Amino acid sequence: MARKTGSHSDITGPRVREAALRLFARQGYAAVSMRGLAAEVGVQAGALYLYTRDKQSLLFDLMKGHMDDLLSAWAEEPKGDGPMARLEAFCRFHIGFNLERPDAVFVSYMELRNLEPANFDVIEALRKAYETELETILKEGVDEGIFAVPDTKLATLALIAMLTGVTTWYREGGRLSRARVGQIYWDMVRKSVGA
Amino acid sequence: MARKTGSHSDITGPRVREAALRLFARQGYAAVSMRGLAAEVGVQAGALYLYTRDKQSLLFDLMKGHMDDLLSAWAEEPKGDGPMARLEAFCRFHIGFNLERPDAVFVSYMELRNLEPANFDVIEALRKAYETELETILKEGVDEGIFAVPDTKLATLALIAMLTGVTTWYREGGRLSRARVGQIYWDMVRKSVGA
DNA sequence: GTCTATAGCATGATAGAC
DNA sequence: GTCTATCATGCTATAGAC
Numbered sequence A, B: 001m002a003r004k005t006g007s008h009s010d011i012t013g014p015r016v017r018e019a020a021l022r023l024f025a026r027q028g029y030a031a032v033s034m035r036g037l038a039a040e041v042g043v044q045a046g047a048l049y050l051y052t053r054d055k056q057s058l059l060f061d062l063m064k065g066h067m068d069d070l071l072s073a074w075a076e077e078p079k080g081d082g083p084m085a086r087l088e089a090f091c092r093f094h095i096g097f098n099l100e101r102p103d104a105v106f107v108s109y110m111e112l113r114n115l116e117p118a119n120f121d122v123i124e125a126l127r128k129a130y131e132t133e134l135e136t137i138l139k140e141g142v143d144e145g146i147f148a149v150p151d152t153k154l155a156t157l158a159l160i161a162m163l164t165g166v167t168t169w170y171r172e173g174g175r176l177s178r179a180r181v182g183q184i185y186w187d188m189v190r191k192s193v194g195a
Numbered sequence C: 001g002t003c004t005a006t007a008g009c010a011t012g013a014t015a016g017a018c
Numbered sequence D: 001g002t003c004t005a006t007c008a009t010g011c012t013a014t015a016g017a018c
Helices: A009-027 A034-041 A045-050 A055-076 A082-100 A102-110 A117-143 A152-164 A178-192 B009-027 B034-041 B045-050 B055-076 B082-100 B102-110 B117-143 B152-164 B178-192
Strands: none
Touching: A009 A034, A009 A045, A009 A055, A009 A102, A034 A045, A055 A082, A055 A102, A055 A117, A082 A102, A082 A117, A082 A152, A082 A178, A117 A152, A152 A178, A152 B152, A152 B178, A178 B152, A178 B178, B009 B034, B009 B045, B009 B055, B009 B102, B034 B045, B055 B082, B055 B102, B055 B117, B082 B102, B082 B117, B082 B152, B082 B178, B117 B152, B152 B178
């Protein structure tokens, strides 16, 4: 079980974050105690404070890391030419990225209200930047007459809500493969913005 | 501020539930204390237990009431003839109903994990029944060749996620009226299931 | 019906031994 | 780097006065 002593700074730190993400997703930030987290990691409660300043920092660092990963992964994604190709790339990227880390997606959405105001502002700005990526694609498509979208801001929020929702029901090894899910969602998105 | 004594069973009960719904939505179930709730109502903590057996019952009763309201309101909604008319009715109903009670929608989605298992099962069954209402419409439309939906179960979840998402950003008196929002969402839904 | 007071326990965070 | 022990505070729920 829990080791009694030793030096494991390099491996315990990541394990704390992994356990925190898992517990925050399962029980919610407010319902997770530092004792419970320590038990999950296999250390005593006091030892956690070697790896995080406090519980709030743990939450913020997880959410900030997730948003940074999201934006940099999208930045490096091959996107193709034209609004249609870029919209397809966005859909498939969003679904694929989110399905790889359902806990982080869940926490980043559900625990916004548990962030202290200064931390909230940081995460909110990153979330807005990501939304702007999609809205830019929609605007370009409307300008070129490829998409029929009466309000790009609303369509952006509607499509992200639809695509993100996949994480709430998708289970690995279930009825549908990821590729099949991506295909079906892309079909719906494509048609919904079509003329 | 808080009255010291008196008999107010008939009005304090509803006020407890209203305050609980507001606080649960704003801070999350786990982060709301019975002391904080009592302060919001304007009574002492002990007095709350005249109106609820415990904190869990408060959450469950709010969620159960919301789901019952949702299902009975939909049952009484005029729906028109044929899958297309019924799908439009569902979209407009869902948006309208949810925008009327954003706190209840938020709590019913976010606090599922804070329900005790037996309570969770009850709410989950009601949620499933509501989803089935939409899936039935989609199936009928597919059977009649009106809708092109490769997987009605997936489309059901995708559409509900999209429509419910409206509560996360819509603000009364904002840029768009409810009717306009309903129209734009219905346009997207109609196209997304079209041939 | 509401109050005050409190039982019994859990919490976040720190101090100091090893 | 981890442990044990602890502080100060907060929590849910109940008991009993009024």
